[in-house]
Amino acid sequence: MTTPTESTTAVTANATRVLVLNSGSSSVKYQLLDMRDRSRLAVGLVERIGEETSRLVHTPLTGGAEKRERTGPIADHAAALKAVADELTHDGLGLDSPELAAIGHRVVHGGLRFTEPTVITEEVLAEVERLVPVAPLHNPANIAGIRTARALRPDLPQVAVFDTAFHTTMPESAARYAIDVETADAHRIRRYGFHGTSHAYVSRRTAALLGKEPSEVNVIVLHLGNGASASAVAGGRCVETSMGLTPLEGLVMGTRSGDIDPAVTFHLKRVAGMSADEIDELLNKKSGLMGLCGDNDMREIRRRIDEGDERARLAFDIYIHRLKKYIGAYYAVLGRVDAIAFTAGVGENAAPVREAAVAGLEELGLVVDADLNAVRSAEPRLISPNYARVAVAVVPTDEELEIAQQTFALVAPEGV
Incomplete structure (x- = not known):
């Protein structure tokens, strides 16, 4: 420090x-x-x-x-x-x-x-x-x-x-890409992760919601906004996160593709004649939910689904499929999961996303109570039934408060 x-x-x-x-x-x-x-x-x-x-x-x-x-x-x-x-x-x-x-x-x-x-x-x-x-x-x-x-x-x-600081505790096995080490080191190519202030804040608040210290809890945090990321937090330390060298990797987002075969970029250059800048714009600004169905607002996508729009339904299903893959992967990374916390605009407000993300994962101890899930609140809360082996929580993020707390802790005189 x-x-x-x-x-x-x-x-x-x-x-x-x-x-x-x-x-x-x-x-x-x-x-x-x-x-x-x-x-x-x-x-x-x-x-x-x-x-x-x-x-x-x-x-x-x-x-x-x-x-x-x-x-x-x-x-x-x-x-x-x-x-x-x-x-x-x-x-x-x-x-x-x-x-x-x-x-x-x-x-x-x-x-x-x-x-x-x-x-x-x-x-x-x-x-x-x-x-x-x-x-x-x-x-x-x-x-x-x-x-x-x-x-x-x-x-x-x-x-x-x-934003990257919280993720610097990842082990090298999680942070390294499997490319030539000298090339990677020369150009700082590795997984850094982002939304770190949110993941730090939410993982701590989730532990408090369970009445425990952060060091006692393993949490999967799902920060779902227009930008989206997941993290696996073991005892208060990040051990894995979905974003990488840039915020493009990982989950399906509002306008970003998330995970994609790297060879897609070569294919687009060779077959479509696209430049690096054009491919960059495609993957960052014209992909994700926007690319799949023309909308990046989850409320509008759900409205279209209710009206029978198949393109919106497919976009939603792809979004959920990727989310479930990360939940399962991070469950395996952590070995024991005490809670899954949904946060950010979609995570805090879209009950259908939360329900769909854990549907079918009962064998992993993940269950959502329909009535609790439907409640709208600005307070951290559990949406899983009492008997659930793994707590499912909605924890509103507060990145500004996290930044303020970290700033003040650094500069305030002793005892203030």
Whole structure:
């Protein structure tokens, strides 16, 4: 774990707020949290950065203030974060507040070097930049957000929390691809995994739901959103995950193919004359549920199934088939499974997905209670009957809180 440098202003005991920033290529999501009680003080989103139709939506959660929205050109990430700072200042929550302890940044790819939250220095930024070739869609945007935030508050501790960090505990037998070792090492080709903050948070919350410590529990976490990933967590440590060198590998996703024969890419180049960029776009943006049936919204797919749409039904069946394969594989990897936890947009809200994913797996101890599964709630809950050998849970993820907690734990003075 990298600790604050001497040049970083000391965090005082009354500084308990953390601003969490998630900078995308054309967006910035943010939340301001008070770590005394883990409450949210403000949340917001800046989208379509660099366009004439940029939009900022800011929701203060204290003092009875109402949600505010502004539209108009926001040129770049610097302008976006300046606009965010202005909105926070309007609510008395500005970046110059002595109560602000740190800014926590989501960084997608940390490679093998960054296994824990890390105070950001120029050396750290340089390494994140060196990882751009393996995360070209994400790390550049994360870097832009960090540089802007550091310019706004150069005296404030800023912490990188890496999506890949939770998965660095995988054994080499799980992390290595079966290709030439020298080539793999020269180009950093291995399985890194993503959604790590979600898998870390949900696996811990699942253990708590069972009344146990994380070290006592083996959990399969299914993070099912537009992007989707699975992980096998043994005693609080990730031992396997479905995403690989990039977030393309693994489960069927909203627009990503997930697992595919690598030779498909050669075939498309030779037979269809497609370029590397065209194949990249096909597999990342025009595949998955979208490629199979023209929709990547599970609610719309279920509506179409109810109306007898066979193409939507096939897409759903392929999605579930892949999901079951991973449940079975991770059951074998773990040897003993105490719980399966569904999370993220689809996992938390799509009861038919949860039901179908475990249907027929009764011999593995997996059963879902239909009535419990139909309940909608923002709280972690069990949806398996009391007699089930393996608990099936729905655990809403909270990646922003996880980033805030990891950030604050790193910079807060002892005893705070």
